[in-house]
Amino acid sequence: MSQSTVDQLTAALGAAQVAVDDASRNARRHDYWMVSHVRDLVGTPADKPLCVVRPRNVEDVQATLRIANATGTPVVPFGLGSGVVGGVIPGAKAILLDMGAMARTRFIDETNLLASFDAGRMGLSAEEEVATHGLTIGHWPQSVAISTVGGWVATRASGQFSSAYGNIEDIIYSIEAVLPTGELVTLGRGPRAAAGPDLRHILMGSEGSLGVITGVTFSLRRAAEARALSCFEAPTMQGGFDLQRTIIQAGWRPPVVRQYDERESRRLDARAKACLILMVHEGPAALVAVETQAVAALAEAAGIAAAPTDIVSNWLGHRNHVPGWDELTSRNIVADTVEISATWDKIGLVYADAVKSLAEVPGLLAGSAHSSHVxxxxxxxxxxxxxxxxxPAAMEAIYMDCWRRILEATDTNGGSLAHHHGVGRVRRDWLPRELGDGGVALLRTIKAAVDPNGIMNPGALLPDA
Amino acid sequence: MSQSTVDQLTAALGAAQVAVDDASRNARRHDYWMVSHVRDLVGTPADKPLCVVRPRNVEDVQATLRIANATGTPVVPFGLGSGVVGGVIPGAKAILLDMGAMARTRFIDETNLLASFDAGRMGLSAEEEVATHGLTIGHWPQSVAISTVGGWVATRASGQFSSAYGNIEDIIYSIEAVLPTGELVTLGRGPRAAAGPDLRHILMGSEGSLGVITGVTFSLRRAAEARALSCFEAPTMQGGFDLQRTIIQAGWRPPVVRQYDERESRRLDARAKACLILMVHEGPAALVAVETQAVAALAEAAGIAAAPTDIVSNWLGHRNHVPGWDELTSRNIVADTVEISATWDKIGLVYADAVKSLAEVPGLLAGSAHSSHVxxxxxxxxxxxxxxxxxPAAMEAIYMDCWRRILEATDTNGGSLAHHHGVGRVRRDWLPRELGDGGVALLRTIKAAVDPNGIMNPGALLPDA
Structure with a gap:
């Protein structure tokens, strides 16, 4: 059966597009989830996929899904593998669909501020190309150089400049995708529509479970005329939260607003004594000027002191460093990041509860947080x-315990359990708390209808029934 | 069967909630679609619904849908009946679910800028209540005083201040709904989530076809500190479009930006000689000041003259007048509005093509346009x-011909065929052009899964299979 599937794929796409060698399959056994890395270390590695298919175009994706759907073979889309929640663990029976060969620019439109790319295009490469036209996608996840534009959509990603430019759902113009039955859809036409439910949102955040995103068109911005930096140091996290709330609710929208707790502030800059707040202002020069002044006045009124803005420029210069897990595991350290959101009245409680709970973990080296999207x-x-x-043998249980503590603190305070990394496997059993049983049932109903044979990325996103 | 359904409803909800009298049923045979009004005039009126159910709470809605689902009885949700695309024509076999008795304020939260209402709450009433707290929903459809907050969500509505404050999808925090099987869901938790597809978008624009929206929570704004008005007069529509593009793409976001063609400009103000552009600026005073100056400078650079701002204040004062169809039909006039969107490079072509095509219609009194969302x-x-x-006997055919001309002009130029009134019945056969055959098939798949017995608002939104 499996060999027959590989044969059918090879016949349909050509041998060059269907890799069965160990090296190709080994390199795509999982994404960048730390647990998968730890399992490799302790000798319980994820299985190699059945094969690695590298589609050249939409027709190759359609042919692959039709064969997979007919044979009941799982399909797991793969961008650049930078996901950190275990969205990609294909297992031995699955086709790993590596989108890396679909990386073309389809068009860049300077009049309508649109740019369209194959889904496998690396994010920074797309951004750099539109920048040569004086434009910007404005989406800056930390993973910008190791993730694809299709991956941004599949995970409902956020970028560092989101507070003015929005998250991925605010930047997407249209999405092209192949559904599990092989049908091609292009969702999104015109600047805005009220033509039934906005089906682009079925695909955003679908994490490979409802189809394969093959093309992405962005609604761009012109590069900002001006940029300015602000930095403040709040005596307490709550004081900083209150200042952020005042600024945003007054109607100011700096693209970057980040607030670090004491531990992270010291790591960011040795001069820090309390909670640093970093801001980047962008836009027309006159707007940047009044926003910078207004923010400074609001901070002063709150008794929050200014701090040197070279802290912000240093952050801008080094912001996309992603640590390798080896650096940590080789020193017997297990670590991760967990992103959540909550309302203003609860965010201080989430912070305090989570940090307090983490402090109970034996061997804790760091339990800290910053905010990055307001x-x-x-x-x-x-x-x-x-x-x-x-x-390594102890790491997975400790890792899951730390996650549980942070998500419990969030759930107790009514927050959202997943801000921008997605669900994958690390959060799937928490999904009923986020969506409610009714919401999970609705998602299951849609999944079962769109993917009746359950071929798309089984095991990710949804908890076991 | 039908009597049995009414009996079951009466037993479950109480006789006071289930109206079978002619007056109640007659008043809810259709919404404000002109074609339904014309059909009344020519003696082919829409049928009265089987009964009118007025739920008092979520449990009443659940009980109604469970009975309807078990008996295969159509259910048509009804807010205040101001829809203009024929979304509500229940027919003789349907339960008309009048949400008017579910109109409570659930909470207003000044810290997190949230306000929650029963879905049947009239929009202006909700806005006026939050205004007493110094807050605003910021959603101002022309129908604000004759539509419900649930109706705004069901139709994917837009308000007049959308260019800064967004359309309904940008203002919604969470949605509570009862699915056709009677299951209650509350979608939306926390300021932002990446926890699978954003299922709120399944309900926004669903036009009653996927469930009954029972509660709506808005993400509010604080009332703006300052407001200023700008007015310009562009020699041509294209010149005005170019100015709007320059302003928005430079990063300015006046909440209101409207541009009227010559005919509509003269109707707006007798002094007008060309195309009026009206703007309202809102926000922090310093922001409003620099935006107003910047917009004036951009207009001057484009050779577009300023016009008196009392034109804008007059518009603000009279903007929500909705004409009665009787005023027109009694003079043998058939009329309507049709809203679409298109990219900058095509919007001038859509305008020119549609106006030219309308001019061929015998008896045309007016074929004009303005823009209102940028x-x-x-x-x-x-x-x-x-x-x-x-x-009246000639009206429906002429009406449909005018619609066809405008939508053809839009489709030919790649625009979106429905900006903010929705699909209902007037656009349902155009849906494949908007979504593609694949998009319509995907929507049908979701509809069939969520509403397996097809009880929710049959005949609206989706074309016949």
Missing amino acids: YRSGLNLYFTFAVMTDG | YRSGLNLYFTFAVMTDG
Whole structure:
């Protein structure tokens, strides 16, 4: 059966597009989830996929899904493998669909500020190309150089400039995708529509479970005329949260607003004594000028001191460093980040409860957080934990315990359990708390209808029934 | 069977909630679609619904849907009946679910800028209540005083201040709904989530076809500190479109930006000689000041003259007048508005093609347009047509012909065929052009899965299979 599937794929796409060698399959056994890395270390590695298919175009994706659907073979889409929640663990029976060969620019439209790419295009490469036209996608996840534009859509990603430019759902113009039955859809036509439910949102956040995203068209911005930096140091996290709330609810929208707790502030800059707040202002020069002044006045009124803006420029220069897990596991450290969101009245409680709970973990080296995305209704928090262990064998249980503590603190305070990394496997059993049983049932109903044979990325996103 | 359904409803909800009298049923045979009004005039009126159910709470809605689902009885949700695309024509076999008795304020939260209402709450009443707290929903459809907050969600509505405050999808925090099987879901938790597809978008624009929206929570704004008005007069529509594009793509976001063609400009103000552009600026005073100056400078650079701002204040004062169809049909006039959107490079062509095509209609009194919602990628147009006829018997065919001309002009130029009124019945056969056959098939798949017995608002939104 499996060999027959590979044969059918090879016949349909050509041998060059269907890799069965160990190296190709080994390299795509999982994404960048730390647990998968730990399992490799302890000798319980994820299985190699059945094969790695590298589609050249939409027709190759359609042919692959038709064969998979007819044979009941799982299909797991793969961008650049930078996901950190275990969305990609294909297993031995699955086709790993590596989108890396679909990376073309389809068009760049300077009049309508649109740019369209194959889904496998690396994010920074897309951004750099539109930048040569004086434009910007404005989507800057930390993974911008190791993720694809299709991956951004599949995971409902957020970028560092989101507070003015929005998250991926605010930047997407249209999405092209192949459904599990092989049908091609292009969703999104015109600047805005009221033509039934906005089906682009079925695909955004679908994590490979409802189809394969093959093309992405962005609604761009012109490169900002001016940029300015602000930095402040709040005596307490709550004081900083209150200032952020005042600024945003007054109607100011700096693209970057980040607030670090004491531990992370010291890591960011040795001069820090309390909670640093970093801001980047962008836009027309006159707007940037009044926003910078207004923010400074609001901080002063709140008794929050200014801090050197070279802290912000340093952050801008180094913001996309992603640590390798080997650096940590080789020192017997297990670590991760966990991003959540909550309303203003609860975000301080989420922070305090989570940090307090993490402090109970034996061997804890760090349990800290910063905020990085601000909304009228509240804020995200991006927790970091690091724990010294006795070695890899102990890591997975400690890792899951730290996650549980942060998500419990969030859930108890009514927050959202997933801000921008997605669900994958690490959060799937928490999904009923996020969506309610009714919401999970609705998602299952849609999944079963769109993917009747259950071929798309089984095991990710949805909890076992 | 039908009597049995009414009996079951009466037993479950109480007789006071289940009206079978002629007056109640007659008043809810249809919404404000002109064609339904014309059919009344020519003696082919829509049938009265089987009964009118007025739920008091979520449990009443659940009980109604469970009975309807078990008996295969159609259910048509009804807010205040101001829809203009024929979304509500229940027919003789359907339960008309009048949400008017579910109109409570659930909470207003000044810290997190949230306000929650029963879905049947009239929009202006909700806005006026939050205004007493110094807050605003910021959603101002022309129908604000004759539509419900649930109706705004069901139709994917837009308000007049959308260019800064967004359309309904940008203002919604969470949605509570009862699915056709009676299951209650609350979708939306926390300021932002990446926890699978954003299922709120299944309900926004669903037009009663996927469930009954029972509660709506808005993400509010604080009332703006300052407001200023700008007015300009562009020699041509294209010149005005170019100015709007320059302003928005430079990063300015006046909440209101409207541009009227010559005919509509003269109707707006007798002094007008060309195309008026009206703007309202809102926000922090310093922001309003620099935006107003910047917009004036951009207009001057484009050779577009300023016009008196009392034109804008007059518009603000009279903007929500909705004409009665009787005023027109009694003079043998058939008329309507048609709203579409298109990218910047095509919006001038859509305008020219539609106006030219309408001019071929015998008896045309007016074929004009204004824009009212601006995006980075393009603009909407809101066409108005009015035709002198020989009398009501001729009206429906002429009406459909005018619609066809405007939608053909839009489709030919790649625009979106429905900006903010929705699909209902007037656009349902155009849906494949908007979504593609694959998009319509995907929507049908979701509909069939969520509403397996097809009880929710049959005949609206989706074309016949």
